[in-house]
Amino acid sequence: MISLHNVSRWYGFVIGLNDITVEIPVGITALIGQNGSGKSTMIKLITGQLKPTTGHVEVLGQNPFANPAVFDQLGYCPEIDNFYEHMSGRQFVEHMSRLRGMTKEQAKSIATEMLQLVGMIDRCDRPIQGYSKGMRQRIKLAQAMVHDPKIILLDEPLNGLDPVGRREFINLLGWLAEKGKAIVVSSHILFELEQMTRSILLLHRGRLLAHGDLRVIRSLIDKHPHQIRIETPTPRALAAELMHLEGVVSVQVEDLDRIELQVKQPEFFYPKLGEIVRSNQFVVLGVESPDNNMEAVFRYLVEA
DSSP: OEEEEEEEEEETTEEEEEEEEEEEOSEEEEEEOOTTSSHHHHHHHHTTSSOOSEEEEEETTBOOTTOHHHHTTEEEEOSSOOOOTTSBHHHHHHHHHHHTTOOHHHHHHHHHHHHHHTTOTTTTTSBGGGOOHHHHHHHHHHHHHTTOOSEEEEESTTTTOOHHHHHHHHHHHHHHHHTTOEEEEEOSOHHHHHHHOSEEEEEETTEEEEEEEHHHHHHTOTTSOEEEEEEOSOHHHHHHHHTTSTTEEEEEEETTTEEEEEESOHHHHHHHHHHHHHHHTOOOOEEEOTTSSHHHHHHHHHHO
16 A cells, blocks of 8 residues: 655755655554654655655555645545634535535535544534534544545544543544555554554654564564563462473562563463463463553664
């Protein structure tokens, strides 16, 4: 769907992106990075708002810069709002549909459909100037989908949404991905991105640090053993069995019901843990890895 080949973008003497090569497929891809990492520059390159200084960008096999054929297949939700505040949500989505070349009747029909889809049909006739941040986010997504694009790019789409709204938004993006769309979501709220996808694209200071499945990336960070926490009423007995396993770096008994381990080979450790628990009839109340998540992987890669 989207390809960047040796792409760099300079702003005078400042590097926005530095020699990026990556392909973004169908499904949801989380674009993560700190402020100034190059996320916005990449989105602007994909949407044809900027030209690369070196390298080339392809969207659906074409150069996106100033290319209406590519624009017809893109849906874009920028982080910054730019509404006609006097319009209602319905009027705005209809207006954007008309700008896509739809007839008045088509615009009314598709606007109603999209407003229903994003959960705004019961509030869409109020002026936008009175909308909350979450309501504005929903309207932005509605207008981005009126032409049924193949690619949707969302910059900080969950800002301002309440917990129920976030869940509904995430479910909607999952549904769109299942329909075969490529969705790129940029956000700094890592735990929310993790609810959407395990596919990440991590930028840091204009460079691509990692791209792919979060679990695979985490398994390759050998410098940082996996932190594993086990809750059991017999922590010392279980710890004595686990400490000799291959790949176990350290074992520490915490309180009276918890073991903290550092493990280098979790794919080997977890099956062995099951065997030891079954053969010795240990009671295990819970097993979790507090650092096997997007935030931990981001931290490890940035600090490496």
